[in-house]
Each structure stands twice: as structure tokens, then as C-alpha cells.
Amino acid sequence: MSRIKELFQQKKNNILNVYCTAGYPQLNSTVPVMKALQDSGVDMIELGMPYSDPLADGPVIQASSTQALANGMTIATLFEQLRGFRQQIYVPVILMGYMNPILQYGFERFCQDAADMPIDGLILPDLPEYEFETEYGPIMQRYGLNFIFLVTPETSEERIRRLDSLSTGFLYAVSSSSTTGKDKDMNAVNNYLQKLQDMKLNNPVLVGFGIKDKATFQQACEHANGAIIGTAFIKALENTLDVEGDTKKFITDIKS
Amino acid sequence: MTTTTKYQQPNVQGYYGKFGGAFIPEMLHPNVEELRSKYLDIIYDPAFQKEYKALLHDYVGRPSPLYYAKRLSEQYGTQIYLKREDLCHTGSHKLNNALGQILLAERLGKKRIIAETGAGQHGVATATVCALKGVECIVYMGEKDIERQAPNVARMKMLGATVIPATSGSKTLKDATNEAIRDWINNPTDTHYIIGSVVGPHPYPDMVARFQSIISEEIRGQLKEHTGSELPTHVLACVGGGSNAAGTFYHFLEEPTVQLIAVEAAGHGVHSGLSAATTQLGKPGVLHGSKSLVMQTEDGQVVEPHSISAGLDYPGIGPLHAHLYDSGRGVFLSATDEEALQAAFNLAKKEGIIPALESSHALASLEFLSPVNAKKTEAPIPAKAMFTKDSTVVVCLSGRGDKDMATYMKAMEGK
Ligand SMILES: Cc1ncc(COP(=O)(O)O)c(C=O)c1O
Numbered sequence: 001m002s003r004i005k006e007l008f009q010q011k012k013n014n015i016l017n018v019y020c021t022a023g024y025p026q027l028n029s030t031v032p033v034m035k036a037l038q039d040s041g042v043d044m045i046e047l048g049m050p051y052s053d054p055l056a057d058g059p060v061i062q063a064s065s066t067q068a069l070a071n072g073m074t075i076a077t078l079f080e081q082l083r084g085f086r087q088q089i090y091v092p093v094i095l096m097g098y099m100n101p102i103l104q105y106g107f108e109r110f111c112q113d114a115a116d117m118p119i120d121g122l123i124l125p126d127l128p129e130y131e132f133e134t135e136y137g138p139i140m141q142r143y144g145l146n147f148i149f150l151v152t153p154e155t156s157e158e159r160i161r162r163l164d165s166l167s168t169g170f171l172y173a174v175s176s177s178s179t180t181g182k183d184k185d186m187n188a189v190n191n192y193l194q195k196l197q198d199m200k201l202n203n204p205v206l207v208g209f210g211i212k213d214k215a216t217f218q219q220a221c222e223h224a225n226g227a228i229i230g231t232a233f234i235k236a237l238e239n240t241l242d243v244e245g246d247t248k249k250f251i252t253d254i255k256s
Numbered sequence: 257m258t259t260t261t262k263y264q265q266p267n268v269q270g271y272y273g274k275f276g277g278a279f280i281p282e283m284l285h286p287n288v289e290e291l292r293s294k295y296l297d298i299i300y301d302p303a304f305q306k307e308y309k310a311l312l313h314d315y316v317g318r319p320s321p322l323y324y325a326k327r328l329s330e331q332y333g334t335q336i337y338l339k340r341e342d343l344c345h346t347g348s349h350k351l352n353n354a355l356g357q358i359l360l361a362e363r364l365g366k367k368r369i370i371a372e373t374g375a376g377q378h379g380v381a382t383a384t385v386c387a388l389k390g391v392e393c394i395v396y397m398g399e400k401d402i403e404r405q406a407p408n409v410a411r412m413k414m415l416g417a418t419v420i421p422a423t424s425g426s427k428t429l430k431d432a433t434n435e436a437i438r439d440w441i442n443n444p445t446d447t448h449y450i451i452g453s454v455v456g457p458h459p460y461p462d463m464v465a466r467f468q469s470i471i472s473e474e475i476r477g478q479l480k481e482h483t484g485s486e487l488p489t490h491v492l493a494c495v496g497g498g499s500n501a502a503g504t505f506y507h508f509l510e511e512p513t514v515q516l517i518a519v520e521a522a523g524h525g526v527h528s529g530l531s532a533a534t535t536q537l538g539k540p541g542v543l544h545g546s547k548s549l550v551m552q553t554e555d556g557q558v559v560e561p562h563s564i565s566a567g568l569d570y571p572g573i574g575p576l577h578a579h580l581y582d583s584g585r586g587v588f589l590s591a592t593d594e595e596a597l598q599a600a601f602n603l604a605k606k607e608g609i610i611p612a613l614e615s616s617h618a619l620a621s622l623e624f625l626s627p628v629n630a631k632k633t634e635a636p637i638p639a640k641a642m643f644t645k646d647s648t649v650v651v652c653l654s655g656r657g658d659k660d661m662a663t664y665m666k667a668m669e670g671k
Contacts, residue, residue: 052425052557053543055437056281062424074555099279099542104556125281126542130269150282154444163282174283 015226017044023073040251049097121146193223270458275575278457322478333628348655354381356467361448374429375566376408378452383417393417398428453497454574457545468503493652498574500654521563522590532561564593565613591620612655
């Protein structure tokens, strides 16, 4: 059984998934940040692979990507860093990234290496449904990688059902149509999450984008299985001299 | 006109051969899907066509002349015609597309327009049509380009647009495009994004090509008056994203006797590290929502190109052109900064026309193709692309040189 599935079987609520950028704040921070997240009680990790043109991300995450690229991060380097990481990290890990660097690395080679680590799933926001079904989905499947689609408040019910049927692991509910790091009107978000909940989807739902502290996390968890925090955590690491300490502090504040 | 469309139109998924598609995050799906499902019905609605054609005539100043360039023809030993997009209102072909898209946005009920711009020509065209329609206009422009293109920034502001600097990444056109796309993600219902070239997710490449296809539609009729035949032997255009080239090629794409010659910017030289010759240097990849050829590092990070002309300074190329290159239907050449400058000064002296630096790249390629003293190129040019004395050659003069006077003045000082 996949690590993601196992997690959702054991825990149905308040799942905390935290995003971090590979190679940020330092090139070799990747695994130490993940370890600190796990030690602080995070349930799942979304590890971002930096890209020069990250369309779905806001300025904070893009700046962390730019920094990571300047630090020398590449997909090959990331896999080197991750080799053997399962000796320390047991929570599910999902790689998030954009198609172009992966196509250059070779899509199949990428899936093979990710599965070797082993990584549990992928989020590729600019991989559309048609290309997923006709070309790339079967490759991910062959290597046992989960694939997580995004839905937004603008996504029609019919399309939500479709994307839910294509997703494995969980469904990523973007809390309003926007790039990462924008503040949200939580009332509108609640209505939307209520709608998702009422649809009784196949996959568990995690809410992302705009979750930044204890209050927003708890609110998101009322109508979903959990939430994803990205921008706020990257901000917390912005000028850190103590990755472990600052990570623990940030997560503890949310879980307290 | 021909009915088969081997090259002209993408398939239903937006693919031209291996290139195209809509590689967009889910947050953009409603906007792009709305456009995809409606654009053809809107554009081919008779009322739309009537308004568009009338404005092209009365406001843009179309048809633009097809001018037989006698002295240029003598110089290169062949028959050369210039398609005078430089005489369009706002000084380039960019207005054809911006006008079409504002009429479309109006019919979609959009109240707010966003655009990206590099040199500022598309930004000016968009600001112009927004003023025409009294619609809010926001133009994203790289912080570096804002410094380099001050006169066009001032024009946009005078036309009532808000110019927002793109401060992320390399702070140029590709980042301005990212910022515009992000704005669209954050404003999914009231905003239309007027993309300036045949790039972006499907249906943009096809839609922009259709709006620019007026260029070749006119060429066919005008050439018949000049020569008795609608078909030239060669059509030439510069390629940044590829919109003026798409418009110039469009009604000749399915005419195999017509050679399609696209000219990219080689900057300091194709292999100098300072170039924008995407077909020569790019690899298949995904940029700004479509699969095409993209200039990138081995690790798949998009690189910053270089060209003396800001309008050609883009690390990608529209998927139609990637397909024309890949299939061999089009011949892709490149001209350096220096060659483009020489071609600009040559046209000014020979024909009394000061061309845009972008268009000067197309003019520069005449040197390589001429039957007399053709300049040698690094890679041999296919024989079919070379002119004879009887060839009918149409060059798209995509814009005028007013915006480039600072560069031309600097070049004159250096002489
Ligand atoms: C005069 C002119 N020609 C050509 C271009 C290049 O664009 P495209 O390749 O889309 O025609 C530009 C872009 O700014 C331009 O201003």
C-alpha cells in the first residue's frame, strides 16, 4: 500500500502537509528541513523542485526557487541528496514541479528515479488532463507514483468528479483561484470546501494556498482532511540561521 | 483558396504536429476553456467581422500597401515587395491582433484587460485598443525593459494604461509574461489576457494567427494586381514569438510552391552565448503554456536570450513555427545584431523607409538568398530557398523604426 494511502487510513483529520523548496535556504538544506518538519509532527511533505518560470506560484515561493537555483539545485542533485533519505524520513513525500525541467531530465527516467528513492507521488500543476491520460499518466502508474490533481472554486462539479477519478492519493483543493501566497476570504473558502465535502469524493481532500497559521489551518480542517502550508513556511525560513529551531517553532505554533 | 490544412490549423487539442497544447495550471482552466469553446463562434460571427473589418480599415489604416521596392530589387537581383505593416496605426502589425482580441473580450463581457510586452509595441497596441473601447488596461513589462524602452512606456501611460514592472526572474519579457499569467490566475472572471504573439496555451496561437492572417490575405490580392498571380515564390518575416511571420505565411502555408522563410535574431552570433535563435539553440520544452522549442539549460531552466531588438528577445517560439521548422515546411535563418543594423541603414538609404529593428532581421536575410554575391552562412541554405532573378519575394516589414532611433543614433556615432 502506498504511504499516502496508509496515512489517510490511519488519520482522517487535521493532516498537515508542508511545502518546502529543494535546495532552500541552502543547497544542502533539503533533507535537514524535511527531517525537522517530520520531527515537528508534520504528516506529509510536498517538496518543490525549483524552476525559473513557476507560473502557479506567488513571489515568495518563486524567490525561494530563484535562490535554490542560484544555490545550484537541479533534479539530478536533488536525487543525489535524497538517496538513502528513507533511513530518516518515513512520512509520505510528494514532489511538486513544472513540466519543462522534467522533460529535459526525461520523463520516464524521472519517474524511475523518483520511485527508487522512493518518492510517493507527484504534483505537476502544468501537466494537463489530456496529456496526463494519453502520455504521462501510464508512466507514473508503471512506477507506482501517485498523481495529485488540483481543483479550484471555479472548477465545475463535473470536472471535479473527473479529476477526482484521475487522482490517486488525494485531491488538492486550491482555496481560491490564485497563485500561492495570497490572502483569502475564509467565508467563500468555507462554502467551497463544504461543497467538496458534500460531493463525497473518492479521494481525501487537502486544502492549499492561503493557509498560513493556526486559525486558517483549523478552519480549513473543518471541511477537509487537512491542509497544505507553503508560502508561510518559506517566509519563516527566509533569513533563518537555525533551520531546525525555526521549523519546530513554526510547526509547533500551528499544531498547538 | 485551398481547403486542406496540413499546417494552418492545430488539432482539437491545439497541437501543430508535436507542438502546442495547453500546459496550464488548473487555476487557468476556466479562463482558457471559456476562450477555447467560444473564440471561433465569436470571431466568425458576421457582426464581429463587420466591426473588425471596419476598424481595420478606418482605424488601423488597412489594407497596408504592398510596395514594389525597385532599388532593393536591383540591389539583390530579384523582385522584392515590402508588405508595409509599418504604416499601420501605432507602427506595427501588433494592432491587428490587439484589435481582434479587444472585440472578443468585449463579447466575452470582460471589463479588464492585461497584456505583457517586451519592447512595448504590443503594450502600446493593447493600450490603444483599450482607450478605443474605454476599458481598463494593465501592461506587465520587465523592469529592465521599462528602463530600455522609455518612450513606449510613456506612450502606454499617455493612452491611459497602467504599466506594472515585472521584478521576478530575469525582469524581461518572459517574466512579464509570467506576471500577466499570474494576474489572470488571480482575476479569473472579469479579465481577458491579450497575448501579443502566437504563443501561450491553445487557443492563443491559433487565434492570434487568425487575427494576423489579414497580412497574407491582403498580400494575395495585392500581388495579383502587381504580377497577375496571387502566389509569390518566397515570403520572408522575422520571428520573435512569430505573430507577424504567422500572419505573413498563413494563406501560403498550404501552397507548397511558396517558400516560407523565417528569420530569427542571432544576437552576437548563434553560438556566442548572446543570441535569440530559438530553432538553432532550443530544445523541445514547455514555456508559457505550450510545448514548443525553448532555449534552456541542460537542467531545463529557461535562459535569457539576447537580441539588439527587444521584440525578438524571447526564449521561445510559437508552436506553429516549431512545427514548420520540425517538418521542414519552413526555412529558418538568423541574422546578427550587426547584420540587422546594416539592413536597416540600407533600406533607409535605398528606399527611404526606416524599418523597425525586428523587421530589419528579415531584410538582412536578403543578403544570404540573393542570386548575386550571396553572403555565405554557417549552415548551407536549402537550394529551394535561394532566389533567382525572376523570383517574387515578399518581405513583411512588420514595424517602423521610430522606436529604435536611440539604437540607430548610437550606431551612426560609431561609424
Ligand atoms: C515591429 C515588430 N516586429 C516583430 C516583432 C516580433 O514579434 P512577432 O514575432 O510576434 O511578430 C515585434 C515585437 O515586439 C515588433 O514590434
